[in-house]
Amino acid sequence: MVRTPCHDENGRKKGTWTPEEDRKLAEYITKYGSWNWRQLPKYAGLARCGKSCRLRWMNYLRPNVKRGNYTKEEDEIILKLHAQLGNKWSAIAHHLPERSDNEIKNHWHTALKKRANYSTNSSDESSKKCNNKMNSRKCNAENKNIASPNMSSSHENIVLESSEWSPKESSSEELSSYQQEHNVFQEAALMEEVTSGSFWTEPFEVDGKIDFVAPIDYYGLVCPPSPFIAHEFLSSFDLDHCNNYW
DNA sequence: AAGGCAAGCAACCGCCTCTCG
């Protein structure tokens, strides 16, 4: 289920995240926010690429992330949205703030795709082939158009109904309550931390010892330039949440 | 008990879009 840890040519670690790495990332972001994903691992003491850190945070470490145990309601929402939006996993994830796009995507491929797409087409030869995993991968590549947002013929097999899930509502312009809540926190954090001043110059500590110092003097400003997380938000982030996974 | 296979999922890869100078 997990990839064997290894290192790329730049010495950056790849593969499974260790509990220690998770803890470092979570603690750093909790304290300083994700002010720059590509620079973040350097200052967080992680030998990872920024993208890997972002993915790990978004999918597993961020607060309120729910994993597994999909409810029937969630399944229905995903099915409906996928019927309307296609493989727009991030757009679908906007409607399920506790789920990451990656997890929704995996859930779709493992559980929902059969229900949505192939139940009505069980005699279809291609669907039979796709029941085999290896063939399924080939089918995915071969049938890219099927899953495109253009709503190709296979999507017409899905029962559609005029619903509240209009494309307009799925627009990223419209913030979910979750996002709105966090934006409020961000603003509050910005005001408080800027005025107190402690945020910008305080070194990042792990286990009470200073592992590294937060970046400073960034284009004339003290960095990180934007604290993303407020105290209210941080207090809601229980690191035990991560321990559950560890 | 052992081997093979399918399912599930974490994580990587590469492309696209956006922002900024």
Add this chain to the structure above:
DNA sequence: CCGAGAGGCGGTTGCTTGCCT
């Protein structure tokens, strides 16, 4: 307008687990 850098997204892959024979 253009190019570089960063973030975001979707597709794909690699590995583990559990079931079946």
